[in-house]
Amino acid sequence: MDVAHILQKMKIGDAADSCCSAFRRIHERLELEAAPEEQAFILGETAELLSLAPLHWLFPEVNADLQGQYLGLVNSFTRYAALPLCDTDSGTLPAKSYEDIPAKAQAVSAVLLALSAQIQKALEHQNRPDIRSLVRTLAPSFCIFSVTHLQEQPWSSAASRNSARELLTSAVALTGSRSVQELLSGEPEEGQKGLLGPVLDTLQPELTKESWKRNQAVKHVFSWMLVQVERPCLTEYLEKVFPTSLLISDDYRTENKVLGVHCLHHIVLNVPAADLRQFNRAQVLYHALFSHLHTSEAILIQIVLPCLLDLLSILEKPLVSSGLPRKRNRFDNVLRHILTYMEMEHKLDLRRVYAKNLVLFIERMGIVIIRHLKRLERVIVGYLEVSDAPEEKARLSILDALQKTLQIAWPRMEKRMGSLAQSLLRFLVDISSESLPTPLKEQLMSQASHCLLLLDHCSKGKLQTLLRELDSSCLPEPVLKCIQKITAAPLCP
Structure with missing residues (x-):
């Protein structure tokens, strides 16, 4: 089955001459289509299209316009499997609210894996700078989606976690990294930047004081990404990760306090003491942690005391x-x-x-x-x-x-x-x-x-x-x- 035939099945056959126009039409259809069955059909057909299309059609010349089309298409796929937003102060929804997410996540993973496989082929055959640039553009979205569905949470199943893990492995391979840690940290000795910066920039709008509780997954994605990056690389991102960790730890729910302190302890262990003392960060953190000592929750005390002990050695x-x-x-x-x-x-x-x-x-x-x-x-x-x-x-x-x-x-x-x-x-x-x-x-x-x-x-x-x-x-x-x-x-x- 050729590209034109697949596009005709998707009712966008007139766009077969250009992948850019085809992807634009697919993006539009997915965004406008309200029926879940039709959206699932579009995802399945897109996965087939990406698997069967020749490389010269998929990657003619990856300019800024085509990069934007690919990124927009990938983001529309990930939004299809996005978690429902929570408007309550608790930041949690009943488990039944997520019952359709695992299947959607698997469908999206299949499409992204098909795209990833084609990019990998293009790199092996041509290794063009524009394709490597496309990888850097898409990798943060791949990582965020993978980590969202990688962890054992109410919105994941064993099958969706396996698919997400496979996609994350694929993202690591695409960037030429040897591990997730290297993918996020980069190689400072070789002047290669990691993806943590772009990932944090992408997550930042959802990590504000007003919005971080609306998406239950975002705090877990932030925490997971953060603890993968150790010294000396973490220092570069201190201004981005410290306020967010402090914000999460200051919540009234114990589970959020524990998650936030977990992030803060990782920062204390992996950022030089001089940087922590700068701008009174360590002093602010000391007061935040000390206030947690009044709790009667053993799970929180267990994580606060070791963090406080390591912080005191800095102060x-x-x-x-x-x-x-x-x-x-x-x-x-x-x-x-x-x-x-x-x-x-x-x-x-x-x-x-x-x-x-x-x-x-x-x-x-x-x-x-x-x-x-x-x-x-x-x-x-x-x-x-x-x-x-x-x-x-x-x-x-x-x-x-x-x-x-x-x-x-x-x-x-x-x-x-x-x-x-x-x-x-x-x-x-x-x-x-x-x-x-x-x-x-x-x-x-x-x-x-x-x-x-x-x-x-x-x-x-x-x-x-x-x-x-x-x-x-x-x-x-x-x-x-x-x-x-x-x-x-x-x-x-």
Whole structure:
């Protein structure tokens, strides 16, 4: 079947002499046609046309006019599978609103893959600069459409995700890139720019304060694209990605806050500290993140605390160069806030998150943790008393935090030996009688025993003396074995 025949079937046979006029007519018909069945027919016939048309007809001389026709045609295809807009403040629609999107996305992917295959053939046969220019023009639209339907969301199915993944792979191949990361980042050493800039420019109208919630996919596309680009390339786009990430994180919905903080953490990790400090960006980000610490959502706290910890390392000078006496800074403010909330918290999921991240703060702060020992001791004792079975993640983390504290702040720990030793011994007795899996029970008792051993070193052997005075007849056998190991350990010089 030749080009003229296909165009006649599409009722645009008089345009067979020029691909530019044919594409214009196809574009017009697709935009004006209201019936979904007719639109699907046009897409199918266009895919066939692109597959069968000779290269000299598709790419005679790719001037600005023809590039514009191709781009307009591709954009009209992607609009066919666009998500319905949401006009509510929630930014979400019922899943049934997207039930016809996967099939539409597959149809569009088929057309774009047919076009991509023909462009690839043209590059292999001729490798003309005008065709390479066409690739650069179309690639951002290919990427945005692919990523929109690539992720597991209510508007995608397994089949549509596979088609989108195939299209993205095709876009990577067309540009001569070796990976999606290279496609978006480019090759700075070779002076080759990536596609992240054009992609962000295309997305920008949908990422304003007034519009970003209307299309539920756009925030996910932005986030996915952003995290593919790392240092040093991301710095170039800081002015475009930082405000948008901050905007998403400032929403009232937890899922949007989490997504926004995820983007911000990627920026913190992949942009030089000097650029983040410029124009008070880091200070603005600190206040935005600190405000999230008042939430009771464990999923948000879990992503905010590591981000805040990495940001504080940018805002505050390294401890080695801060001099003595060391002034209180934002590390102290954040840790004080965390410890206050830890003392009051009764939700097990939040206790696990806090305990896990407490270890990181202790490691990062170093010896200045001694400023917080009084409150830290109360938190540790309190967390050891409350089980979070079956995995006991909170108590494992709090034992890790205690070990780090004993190792770092050992000169100040002797005076706290009494309360900590009592708490650890009570913990050992409780664990020995609880019905936990044997490997977990052994891990908990081993960590508690190690804490007692460190505490003995801090007290210069005084704890061993006290442990030898315990009435062994009152102790369970597993606890007695732990105590015997501690008392048999050699004293530190």
